[in-house]
Amino acid sequence: MRASWKKNKSLNPKVILEKIDSLKKVVDGNVTFSSFEYHDAKVALESMIDFPNAAKDLDKSLLVTKAIWDVAKAAITEADAFIFQINQNIRDELATRENKYFVLTSISVKNIGIRSIRLDDCLFRFYQSKFPTKFNSRKSQILPKRAVEEAESLGYTKIVIELLAKSEQLAAKKGLRVLDQLRAMYCLFLNHSNEFIGNQWEPINRVRLGEYHTVHREDGTIYPDMFWYDPTYKYARPVSSGDISIIVKNIKYVINMLGKLDRKYKDTLVESLLRYVRAFDEQNQNTAVMKAWGALECVAAPNESNCDSVTRRCAFLFDEHEYHKQILEHVREYRNRNVHAGEESEVAKNHGFQIQRYFKQLLLFHIHNAGNFDQIQDSNRFLDLPTCKASLLDNQKIIEKALKFRGYVA
DSSP states (O other): OOOEEOSOTTOOHHHHHHHHHHHEEEETTEEEEOOHHHHHHHHHHHHTEEOOGGGTTSOHHHHHHHHHHHHHHTTOOOHHHHHHHHHHHHHHHHTSOOEEEEEEEEESBSOOSOSEEEETTEEEEEESSOOOGGGTHHHHHHHHHHTOSOSSOTTOEEEEEEEEESSHHHHHHHHHHHHHHHHHHHHHHHSOSOOSSOOTTSOSOSSOBOSEEEEEOTTSOBOGGGOEEOTTOOOOOOBOOTTHHHHHHHHHHHHHHHTTSOHHHHHHHHHHHHHHHHHTTOSSHHHHHHHHHHHHHHHHSTTOOOTHHHHHHHHTTSTTHHHHHHHHHHHHHHHHHHHHHOOOOTTHHHHHHHHHHHHHHHHHHHHHTBTTBSSHHHHHHHHTSOSSHHHHHHHHHHHHHHHHHTTSOO
8 A cells, every 4th residue: 555645625635835935945956945934834744645555654754854854946836746755765765674672661550460462563571670680771771860769660560562663663562562552451440430539630541651661672672762751641540350261261252353453454453442542541631532533433434524424423322322332422522522612510520430431342243243344444334333123133034035036036
């Protein structure tokens, strides 16, 4: 799959390319851009591009910047020529030799229930007390820069992610992305389903990232420029579960079933998991609800503009489908008020818990039915069926008549 311009008639990349070309300065054959308008134009240009899945871990901004400089030297402003250069840059980046890296971080779990697990070409190893000694440079890098006495969040499980990547920057991006995928699975089974007394500014996710993240070479030494911390970090009491073995079993089941899906189908579900876990990391519950509804839409109505399909398809999963449809409609109506009028709610966290319950039910439906549907569109056509037995039988009769009419059955 190649990069391409987004299929939106309102977007005209040629206008942006011509503007960028008008901002360039050429001195002794060197091209420079000094205007603030250049940065605005570059961001707009990047947002117009559909990048292929193969480029998901590449630096999109750098790809666009390189392409701009390449076409600027040749005074090219044609959209097709620019996208050709983007694809050339992607090929060049992907052709770079991969090396082994280690990404170190932590999560707010007291007992992870497993010593190691492999997910999407990443090997995760978990440590309860401290990191292996070969990674001691992590501590010596963090303590003086942050002026703290301890480099690790108290009680958090330490994680070493071993992976192959083309640079330390891409290793960090890939490692944390796949960790978020794994963390989403833990949150599905460890998050509370609701709370009667709680802090409105406490994120719904119980399994959250630690404060510091580092990237290391194969010998354990650290990349000094690849140490960073989360400025929004808030300590979370480490989760402890007596049923952790069952949760690990469920997570392994989810991973196994995802592997049985068509690539596009799997990518959609993985994207929804990432949206889900990142949404409920939010301390602002109104923001969390907006993002979490996007996770629900990602599964229930991918690449669709029909808003009714989300509530209809989610409600189909329940015996009391009309009741659940009303709950979903009420959440959607709040979400729309927030988007269009900026209206916020003091009970937004309750809405978040409601979305989480429907998201979990919908995601597990797709997981349990892996192999029964070839594509996610087939699954959603199933969820579009009526729930009434009489209506289903009536549909069956009409389909049988259509098959007979077309001569497909005797």
